[in-house]
Amino acid sequence: MGGLLKCTAAEMPLSPTALAAGRDGKTLFVACATANQVLRVDISSRKVVACFETPNVPTGLSLSADGSKLAVTCAGPESKVLIIETADGEVVASLAAGHTAMAPVFSPDGQTVLVCNRFNHDVSVLDLSAREVRRRLPVQREPVASALTRNGRYLLVANLLHNGAADADNVAAVVSVLDVAKGVLLKELRLPIGSGSLNDIALSPDGKYAFVSHLLSRYPLPATQLDRGWMNTNAGTLIDVETLEVINTVLLDSVDSGAANPWGVAWSSDSATLAVAHAGTHEVSVIDFPALRARLAKIPATPSAASSSNDSFASRCQADVPNDLSFLVGLRHRVRLPNTDRGPRAIAFVGSLLVTANYFSDTLSIISEKMVTASIALAEPRPMTLARKGEFYFHDASICFQGWQSCASCHPGDARMDALNWDLLNDGTGNPKNNKSLLLVHRTPPAMSLGVRETAEMAVRAGIRHILFTEQPAEVADSMDEYLKSLRPVPSPNLVNGKLSPAAERGQKIFQTAGCADCHPPGLFTDLNRYDVGTRGQLDRAADQLDTPTLLEIWRTAPYLHDGSAVTVRDVVTSRNREDRHGKTSNLAPQDIEDLCTYLNSL
C-alpha cells in the first residue's frame, strides 16, 4: 500500500489521467492510471517531488478544501477510496466503493467523499468520520464525473452513455442531479439528441455554472462525410446551477476543423476562463467565459428579423447554437499542444497556469497566456509497445480528416461502444445498426452485424478509410489490431466474489436447455455464424442474416440487437423472442427468465 515518498520506477507507461491542484498555486497531484501511482508535482520547479503507490488503478483525485487530504479512487470490481494526508503521504483511511470507482469529490466540510461507481451506475456517499458508506444513490448509466455545488447539496453527475433504446425518439445521455442531503435523485438534465461520452463536468468557482464536456453525434445521418460535423461534433453544455437547468450546448469544433474528444474541464479561480482539453486533437480550448455568457444571453429564443447575417456567428436563435460551428469565434483560443504532448485528458488550473495531463506522452503541458510554455516529462520517454501505439492511434483524431473524431469517439471506454445506431455505408444506406463493442472483435469474425467485413483487420482498415476519411501508413492499422487484441473483458458487476451467483448458476443451466448455447457456445459465446432469429427491424433489408455476437461483457453493451431496439437482456429473451426463434424462452417461468438474465449479465 502507498504512502511512500518514492515509487519504484514504473515499467509501463504512466498514463496520467486525473489531476488535483492545491491552492498554493504550485502543488499538483497526478493520478497515473497504468502505473498505479499518484505523483505530486511542484509546478513552480516543474519537478515530481513525491510519489504514492496505489493498490489498483488510480482513476480520480480530489483535494479537501483545506488541502490537507487527498482522496484517490483506486478502481477495480471492488474499488477502494484512499484518503491520504497530503503533508506526509500517510493513508489515513481506505474505504470500500463499488465497481470501477472514479471521480471522487470532497464535500465542502471535508467530512464526506462522493464517488462515482461507474459499472454499478451509482454514487457512493462515504462518511469519513464513520469510515463507512452512508448510502448509494443510483444514477443513469456509467457515471464518470461529477461536480458538487458549493453548498454541498447537489451533486451533478455526468453519465457516460444513455440507457434507452438506440432507435428511440430522444437518444441522449443525461446529467443526473442528486440531492445529497436528501439522498434522492432530484432530476435529470437531458442533453441534445445524440449527446454522449460525457467525460467531465466542472463547477465554476463562483458556484453559478457547471460545464459538461461531451460528444454531440449526428448519428441518424448516413456516414457519407465528416465535413461540417456530419458525424460527430464535440460539445459542451452549460448548466445554470441556481436553477439546475441547461442553458445551452455549444460546439467546440469550428467550421473546417473539428476539436475531437473533449475531455477534462477546468475553470480559472475567478470563473472568467473556461478550459477544455481535447484528447483527440491534442489541444486545449481556452474560452472567455463572460463573453460566452453574454453571447448566449444575446441569442433570442426564436429567430427575429433583427438577427442579421452580419453577426459573426450563424445562430439566429437558441436552438441553432448546438449546431453552430462558428459560435465560439472570438471567444475561444485553441492552444495546440506540442508533439511531445499527446492525449490531454485531465486539465486543471494551478494558480494562473493551466495544466493538462497528457495520457499518451506521460507529460504535463503548462499553458500560460494561451501559449504552451513548458512540457513536463513525468517519466523517462520510452518507446511505446505496438499495443500502446495502437491505443494511441485509436484515440488520435489528428489522423482523421479535419480532426472531427477518433475511433474512440464512437468506441469510448476502451474501445467499447457509444450505444448509438449508425448508418455506415458498408451495408448500403438507410439501415442503421447499433454500434458494437470491439472487445474480442479479432477473435469473433466476421465484423459488423451483417458480417460485411470478413475480419476485424479488414474492418479496422475500412474504418480508417471510410470513417476517419484518411489514408494512413500500415503501422496505424497494425498497431490498432494489436491494441484491440489486447483488450480483456472487465469482470461483471453481477459476479459475487468473482464467481457466478447462485441465480446466475441456475441461469447457466437454462442457457443450455433453452438452446442459447447452440449458437452462443461458452468460450467466445458465438459460433461465428449468421442467422435470421426473427429480430429483423423495419429498416433492415429483407435478406439480412445477422452475425452472432459474443455475449461476453453483455452486461455493459446495452442496448441490444443489431438495431439497438432492446433496452435490456430481458427484452431480448422475452418481448423480442415471441416465436422462440432466438432460443426457446417462451416456456420459461418468470424466475427462470430472471436467472437466465442474471447469468447473461454475469458474462
Next chain:
Amino acid sequence: MGLSFLSLAAPEPGSLRAAIKDLSVTFGESYPGGPRFLERLDRIESRLHSPGVSPATSAEREYRQLESEALLANPLVSAHPILFVVRKQYRPDHHNTATFFPAAQHEYNDGSFTPGAALKQIDLAKGGKVTTLLETADGVLRDPEVDFDGAHILFSMRTNVTASYHIYEIRADGTELRQLTFATDVDDLDPFYLADGSIAFSSTREPKYCMCNRHVMANLFRMERDGSNIHQIGKSTLFEGHGSLMPDGRILYDRWEYVDRNFGDAQALWTANPDGTAHHAFWGNNTAAPGAVIDARAIPDSELAICVFGSCHDRPWGALALIDRRLGMDGATPVLQMWPSSATNLIRQSGWEIFDAFTRVKAKYEDPFPLGEKYFLAAKMTGQGDEMAIELLDRFGNELLIHAEAPGCFDPMPVAPRMRPPTIPSRRNYDNEPGHFYVQDVYQGIEMASVRRGTIKWLRVVESPEKRFWTRPAWGGQGQEAPAMNWHDFNNKRILGTVPVADDGSANFTVPPDKFVYFQLLDQDGLMVQSMRSGVMVQSGERSSCIGCHEDRRLAPSPVNNRGQTAFHKPPATLEGWHGPARDFNYLAEVQPVFDRHCVRCHDFNTTAGHVLNLAADRDLVFNASYNELWRKNYLTVVGAGPSETQKPYSWGAHASKLVAVLREQPRCRSTLSPEDWERIVTWIDLNAPYYPSYACAYPNNLAGRSPLNDAQLGRLEQLTGIPLRQTATHASNRGPKISFDRPELSPCLSGFGSSTDPLYREALALIRSGATLLTDTPEADAPGFHPNPLDQWREAKYEARRLREQKNRAALRVGQKVFDAELK
C-alpha cells in the same frame, strides 16, 4: 524606378516595430537581430518625426534600410530561395479567365499572346542572388508550384505562339525538365501537387465556352505524377482555376458558373476532394462586390485563407483579402484585412452590376502566397504600366519590395519543403454509375423559415448543360448571348426528373455523374417555391449529402432521431425525366403547343385579345411571337440573369408571374387547360422561361446567331419597312414581334404598307418568305429537323473526341492501366 506604387507608402515605424517584436517572439534564436533592430528603429523614429525636416531625409533612407534588413531576416523569407516567374502581364481581354489566348483552331482572341518568360529564384540569404531555372523567348511559362518536398516544381508552358499550354515538371535546381501533358489543341494550366503525389490542374479538355461570351473555359483535371490517366474532376459549366491544396487535403479553387444569375458576380471560392467529390462553396458565392473572388490559398495552422478580390472584366488581379469564413460566407464581416486597406470600402454583399468595383483599386496585387498566418508574398503593380514586382506583406502593415525585374515578376513562393496535407481517400469509382444525393431537410435554409413545413412535396433536378458552341453575333440579354438563348438569361435547361420530398423535409435520389445540376423545391401544385442558382455534381458512385437549401454553411446538421429522415429509409428515387425522357428544354416544342391548342384562336395577330397578348407560335428573327410577348409585356416574373444574393422563396417563377395569376383568375382559360398543359406552362416559367434548347445554331453569322435573314437582307428590309430590325436584338430595345416567318403576310413590319400590291411591300414580303423557306429547309434549333451549322458540328466532333478520350482514361483507371496523352495523339 521613379514614382511608383511600391515607394508611395510613408514609413510606419509602428508597423515595423510590431513585426520585429513578433518575429523575435516567434523565432527566438532564429531571428537574432531583433533587439538591435528595435534599438535602431527607436533612434530613427525620433528623427523621422522631427519637425521641419523634409521626408527624403537620411532618416528615411535609414528607415528603409532597417525595414529591409529586419523584414528580410524573417526565416520564412530568407531561409529558402523564393521562386518567381518573369514575364509580361497578360494582355487585357474581356474576363479575368482569358489569360491564355488559345492557339487551338477556332478559338476566340488568340492574337493577344505575348511571348517571353523565365522561371527564376532569388536567394535573399545570399544578397538577393537571382538564378534562372528555365527561360523561353518564344513561349510563356506560368503558374509554378513547388512540391511539398521542396525538390520539384510544376508549371504550365507554351513554347510558342502556335502551341498550346502543357504541364511540365522540373527539379528545383533547374535540371530534369520533363513534359507531362501533350494533348493537342487544349490548354493545361494552374497545376498543383496533391498529397499522394499526383497532380491536379485546370484544362480546356472539355471544350466549352463562356455562356455570356465566346471564350473557351476550363475545368479541374487530375493525373498521376507521370502524366498518365488524366481525368476530369470538376464539371461546372464555366471556369475552374487557381487550384491549390488546403492543409486538410481538400482542393481550394475558384469557380465561375452561373445558373439563373448574372455572370459578373459569380466567381467565388469552392472546395473539392482530390477525387472530384464533395464540391462545396467555400466563400463569396453570394457577394455582389467583389465580382471575382479568386486565386486563393488556405493558410496552414489557421482557419484563414488569402485571395484576390478582383473583377469579372479585368485581369486576375485586384486587392488582396485575408478571410475567415467562420465569420460568414459572404460580405465584409469575414474579411480580416485587405491590401490596400481602403479596398474594404468596395465590398458589397448585395447590389446590381457592381461586380467590377475592384477595378478601382489602383495598385493591384495578385498571386498571394502565405508564409504563415502573418506574412505573405504577392505580386504587386510597380506603377510602371502593367509591370508587377514581388512584395512581402504582413499583418502589421509593412509592405516591402523584394524584387523587381522587367517586364514583370509573378507567382512568388519559397522553394522549401512544406507540410504535406493528409490524403483523403477516394469516395468514387470510374464506372460511370449514378451518384446519390441525400438532403436532410429542405426547410433548413436562410430564407426557408418563411415556408410552412409540409409545403414542399417535390424536388426537381435540372441540368444546366455546358455551352459547346458560340457565334460572333449576339443577343443582348442581361449580358451577351452568342448565340441568342433566352430573353434575359444564358442557360438552357434539361429536366432530369422530379423526386418526392418527405414530410420531414428529407429527400434521397440518384443523379447521373458528369452532369451539372441544380435543384428546385416544388409545392403540391408543382410550382417552384425555391431554386438553387448554382450547380452541383456527383462523381460516379459518390454519395453526397447536404443539410438543407441555402442553409448557413457554418451550421452542422441538426440532431434528429432515427425515425426522422424518412426519405432515407427508402431506396433512392431515380430520375425519370419529364413527360418523356430527359431532353433539352425547347419552348417551341414544350410550351407553345399548349397555347396553340387553347389560346391562339383568340390571342393571335390582328385580334383584339392578341393586341393585349399575342400567343401565336410564329417565328420572328430571334425568338417567336408568344415568347417575345410574354417576356416583353411582363407576364413573367422570373429571376433572369439575377443578382448574387440568395432569393426569397416565392419571389420569382410561376408563383410570382402575372401569366399564372391571369390564368387562375380567368376560369374560362384555366378550365380548358389539362393538368399537363398547366404543368408545362408553370414548369417553363419556373425554369426561368428559357427559349432555345441548344447553344448550337443554324445561322451563326446572322442576327443573334438565329436569324435566317442575313445582315444584307435585314438591311434591305429595314429600308423597305422603316423599322430598325437589326437594333431589335436586345431585350431592352426590342419593340415586339416584327416578322412572322410562319405567316409572312401577318408580319407586323409590313403593316406600314398601304397596299399589298405595292412593289415595295411585295419585295419585303418576298424577303420574309425567303427567310421562311430557309427556316423550312434549314430549321433553327427550336424546330424539328435542326442541324447545327458546320462549325458547330466541328466543335461537337471535337467535344465528342475529348469525351471519348476521357472515357478511355477512366477505363484505364478502372482496370489499373496507364494511358498517356502521347498515346492518344
